[in-house]
Amino acid sequence: MSDDATSVPWRSPFLHVALASSLMGVMGVSLISPALPAVKQALALTDAQASLLLTAYALPGIFLAPVMGILADRYGRRAALVPSLVVYGISGGAIVFVHDFTSILVLRGIQGATGSTLVSLAVTLLGDRYTGQRRNQLIGLNGTVLSVGTAAYPLLGGALATVHWAAPFALYWVGVPVGLLALYVLEESGTGGESSSLDYFRDVVEAVPTREAALLYGAYVGMFIVLYGALLTALPFLLGETYGLSSFSVGLVLTTSSVMTAVTSSQNGRLAQLFTNWQLTGLGFVAYGVGLTGIWLAASPVQIAGAILFFGGGQGLLLPSLDSETSGLTGERFRGGVMSLRTVAIRIGQTIGPPLFTAAAAFVGYHPLLLVTGVVSVAAGGAAYVSASRE
Template sequence: MGTTETSEVGVPWRSPALVAILAATLMTPMDVPLISPALTEVQSVFGVSASRAGLFVTAYALPGILLAPVIGALADRLGRRYVLAGCLTVFGLAGTAIGLTTAFRTALALRVVQGFAAGSILSALAMTVVGDRYAGRQHDAVMGVTSAMLSLGTAAYPVVGGYLAEHAWNAPFLLYASTLPVAGLVLVAFDDGDTAREGRGGGYVREALRAVPTRRALALYGVMFLSFALLFGGIYTALPFYLAGAFGFAPTTVGLVTSAVLLVTALVSTQNGRLAARYATSTLLVVGFALYAVGFLGAALAGEPPLLIGALLVFGAGSGLVTPTLFAGISSLAPDHVRAGVMSLQTTTIGASQAAGPVVFTLLGAAVGYRTTILVASGGATVCMAALAVVAPDA
């Protein structure tokens, strides 16, 4: 599968391929975190409801639900560099064009094009190249810095997006143009060795479905859907409207709060290896959803910003327990030769939750208000916690 660059220990910081991998990974969190703090500005500029503004999250997610396995197969047939560079190019052009339009329908259509180009697969392709090029302990070291780059972007973009949106509603979208030079870097730095075995198309998914333990897979994928629905619907979509309406937070402040939550998530995630060695998967998931429930409850009841932020940091800690636990559990479901199929189903699951969460949260917010919506989310997380305590699979 491709060419292994080296089996030495350590991170080859001077490698052009590694620079390209990290640059492509850094572009991935531009999907939602960058524009989440700008949703209130989008609503105001286009004169639409909060639920319609929330479609900027949903419309992006929908194409990735179906296309992740297809693009994964194309990457095997055509080579990583061509598919990844092509995705980055269309992703950047469509995102930049959103900032230049004055029609909401056009902007939404371009957001769909972005979803077709990228969905949730940019980081997956970049990390696939890590597996192609590196081996042994160096593979683990490079995967670590790649994951850290993803976390860094996820935490930083809400601040960047909020700051830019305060100055001009379309400024966050113009930042998508930065993906174009990264696409060029991928074409130059990768080579024809960055191609896996002859692709088996849909066989990835079919064989994966036969290989995985069905009940455990359904449980883990179901928990993943609920977890990311709470994240994308509650934190990325409902929270900006709640913070603006109840506390008068500007987009920059919204971005700072969101980034603080994600930084806590990243910090807790770094301890996943130690925690997984001591506790069962079910235990980590139950505790994580308990923190979700406490975080949402505290955010809904908080009367002062410090209490609100403290409650949201509790949610971030819960996400730091749940997310890496789910990724590790799903990655271990199948043998190596069908792991790509398993991971493509993971991408589809995350895309489905990314599409459904914002719709549910904004419609509920329009009907009962965002404070009540966040209280409902707390109750939903509590129900999930109780169900997990009974039926979640042990590690």
Template structure:
């Protein structure tokens, strides 16, 4: 087995790294690609705001429950044995939506697609932890986060453009996962890790690691990050831009790309940033960025100002996500790494799942006009994120 732990630089020519980055790009595709067309899908299927959120929820629900088991299977059976079927399942189910099923059929296929997508980014992070160590791991983790940011910046733009042809054309693009899976079949190496212990010992050690205070903090941060992003930005802001500013899917996609552009820029420099600041400092700093962004979106009166505030959200995202990944990877040895990252990813999926239905549900149930509710929720979440981040930074500085 080829060793990747040789230098601090990024091994761009490594087929393993290329496959890992491809898996991450596929894993992040499931929601950003179609988020700009959510308003259009309301018309296509004749459904309400709360129902349209189900298109995201149906995709994210499997990840809440399955990623810990996917991590366990990966630790026990090997990385390749798990990641390849997920790639093919993602592409087949996602591409199947392009055939134009009923709304219930779309939800069913999104659920199956979510099973495929649930473990891809988690396994990509696991493979980085397996293949790389030390400063090189931080650099590759940052590059992976940057790639995710670039992909997430491109997908809303691409989804909006493809939707101008027909509403179902963006779903055809999910078939790219079949190509990646076919290539990975021949290029993805199986990392060399120690054999896991007996199942009872394995489960006992994982449960012990999951419940330590440091790990519990990571799970909470993961949930809140994606709760705010998928609920407050990708769902609520998409509807606000359509209903208040009369934006098209393509225009919404262009604005959303601001988040991912800033994320990619910051994450690409994470290796350098992490030399000066510890992840426990970078995470609350990122939440300060979330708070400034959400408050700015609430107060902004023009699309230009909204775009600037989305850049701020992306800056926070670029600090938080690599910090979460590197912290989780370092919690345990390689024998248990996938299971721990499975728990982390489960929390991310839970945030994705709960965020959209919470924001839309509260806004439609508690307010006469959903738009009023959306703006109120942005204000409350922005204040909570900003104040919480500042308080944690102050507490750390006193220590």
């Protein structure tokens, strides 16, 4: 499709598959986060133990995302995406029938392994098909759709968790029909299996600018440490323990962040005409910090909901900008590998964030921890923006 096209191809089954895959991927955590207090109470867990529901999901992706990148580039996007969606749906949905916490963590690990690259594969599909500002536009649209999902999922997960702690997991079964749709819509592609995995990743490393790639992946790690540690783990426990909010009310507060993320990411195409992706990344971290500092200052759940509007805006700046920059690091041949390394970086952040914040909070409390994180985010974001403006 040409870069000067201005309309979104809403009727394209290809676009439907990409967006639906992203929605399934982001469901992995946003659906469960507001249910953490309910799971903790039902299974008699500590904060740190309950947070393992997020860590168990994130950890396998660190090791398996590169494998999925190889599959996507060598054997085609369909070969990687279809089985991932189907197994993701089955393993996540099966938790409804399990009540042993160890078994639940095993199923979450399987689900995380197969769901580790769903969003990255969706971005890869869009990067393959579109270029230039159109790529920014549709990756921004993908970010908007993700934000709509992350806005709806906490409400849905929180509401279902008030009925039964395991009820939210039933929604993961939707991954199975989405996988079948991808099987029908996507075409076979790939480069074949001529080279070894080691040769493949050596070629990927040689094909991308090392400094820019390191900065991009480092930004992903930092972003998701803060997102998963502060917003999706610390804040639900803070709201439950300090204000006695139900899972549904926690989900309602988290939704305000996602709504602002959706609004902001929908403007990524326009913002990309005014700022570079790196400038937008710096501004995103500044907004993160302002939101977290606002949570520290807030004296009620309503004020907290207002503060995390800034956090959500930061997320809406960060993810589409980083995804667009990463997608453009290399051509189609290695894009799956480059985006799988994006997933590795994200999974590292997702794995570190929850236990880091619950462990630190055990010593200093959630409020001081959020303040320190906010100050560091503002400083890092400001430095990134100034550096990008000078280049």
